Amino acid sequence: SPIKAPSIHAPSHLFARQDLQTPINGTLPNVTIFSTGGTIASQGTSNTQTVGYSVGLGVQQLVDAVPEILNISNIVGYQVSNVGSPSINETILLELARGINSELAKDEVSGAVVTHGTDSMEETAFFLQSVINSTKPVVVVGAMRPATALSADGPLNLLQAVTLASSDNAKDRGVMITLNDRIGSAYYTTKNNANSLDTFYSTEAGQLGFFINQVPYFYFEPAKPIGATYFDLKNITDLAQVDILYAHQDMAPELFNASVEAGAEGLVTAGMGAGGLSSKASMAAEAVYNATGIPIVASHRSADGFVPSSDDSYAIASGFYNPQKARILLQLALTMGYDYDEIKELFALSYPAP
Numbered sequence: 611s612p613i614k615a616p617s618i619h620a621p622s623h624l625f626a627r628q629d630l631q632t633p634i635n636g637t638l639p640n641v642t643i644f645s646t647g648g649t650i651a652s653q654g655t656s657n658t659q660t661v662g663y664s665v666g667l668g669v670q671q672l673v674d675a676v677p678e679i680l681n682i683s684n685i686v687g688y689q690v691s692n693v694g695s696p697s698i699n700e701t702i703l704l705e706l707a708r709g710i711n712s713e714l715a716k717d718e719v720s721g722a723v724v725t726h727g728t729d730s731m732e733e734t735a736f737f738l739q740s741v742i743n744s745t746k747p748v749v750v751v752g753a754m755r756p757a758t759a760l761s762a763d764g765p766l767n768l769l770q771a772v773t774l775a776s777s778d779n780a781k782d783r784g785v786m787i788t789l790n791d792r793i794g795s796a797y798y799t800t801k802n803n804a805n806s807l808d809t810f811y812s813t814e815a816g817q818l819g820f821f822i823n824q825v826p827y828f829y830f831e832p833a834k835p836i837g838a839t840y841f842d843l844k845n846i847t848d849l850a851q852v853d854i855l856y857a858h859q860d861m862a863p864e865l866f867n868a869s870v871e872a873g874a875e876g877l878v879t880a881g882m883g884a885g886g887l888s889s890k891a892s893m894a895a896e897a898v899y900n901a902t903g904i905p906i907v908a909s910h911r912s913a914d915g916f917v918p919s920s921d922d923s924y925a926i927a928s929g930f931y932n933p934q935k936a937r938i939l940l941q942l943a944l945t946m947g948y949d950y951d952e953i954k955e956l957f958a959l960s961y962p963a964p
């Protein structure tokens with residue numbers, strides 16, 4: 611019969627550590643699962659319900675649904691939160707990052723898995739990529755169908771995530787996102803479709819590998835994304851406020867001032883094409899920059915692409931970062947006290963001169 615997982619770490623104040631009822635096998639690696647909620651932890655009222663379900667399954671139930679995981683790894687779990695990922699906030703992000711760093715610092719832990727809603731998964735994954743101090747695999751995983759649905763995707767995704775987190779060939783590849791057999795780089799992977807199972811087919815730079823019969827295969831040797839910067843969180847307890855303004859025809863120029871009045875310390879624009887704003891919006895942005903000096907990063911509302919730097923612009927070019935990743939990067943830079951020029955250089959690191 612199953613025995614209690616050994617107490618191999620101390621709980622932090624936010625995390626509810628679960629003493630998962632998993633059999634211990636000394637020959638297997640140890641993986642720690644950090645559970646945050648999302649569709650992977652959700653239940654509907656029938657097996658055909660795939661919208662309008664509710665979050666509620668705990669980390670123990672997620673593991674219980676896939677006993678095969680215990681043939682791959684010993685598991686310890688933390689219940690970090692149990693929310694839909696639109697409600698993930700900086701408190702959860704900071705605690706998650708600290709928890710992962712402290713787990714991965716232990717020799718006996720091979721890797722970490724984060725179960726997460728898909729809606730803001732790329733933001734959490736990018737954040738973790740920027741603040742995790744380890745070469746061990748960190749895998750962020752979710753599902754597009756609730757656990758109760760016919761053909762629920764969560765259980766196999768979780769099995770693959772644990773497999774990846776305990777694989778030697780997954781080391782030194784940065785934080786990864788896995789869903790629907792695909793392995794993507796957290797740095798560049800984006801949710802592309804609001805509903806479909808294959809929503810995390812990656813943008814051009816993001817695809818790292820694929821699962822075949824639950825074995826991870828990589829296309830390349832381990833590599834680090836160009837420009838990836840590590841931020842040491844030290845005693846940081848909150849992140850700078852950065853908001854995203856979405857550009858469109860006739861965008862209200864007042865939004866720039868309103869955001870600053872609401873507390874924004876930096877702004878990201880999801881511009882049209884390669885970062886474009888209407889001339890009225892652009893003038894308002896420039897006026898806010900001149901009045902306050904807050905950094906304004908120009909990104910793109912198109913799903914993929916690049917915003918080039920321009921010498922005569924007040925705005926900092928996002929390069930390859932989409933608005934939600936640019937926001938996290940700007941939050942981290944501001945939190946660490948980077949000035950305007952340092953922030954500009956930070957963004958430019960992702961597209962070094964040839």
Ligand SMILES: NC(=O)C[C@H](N)C(=O)O
Nearest residue numbers: 648649694695727728729
């Ligand atoms: N598929 C999902 O996980 C979507 C869910 N609304 C979430 O992000 O929490």
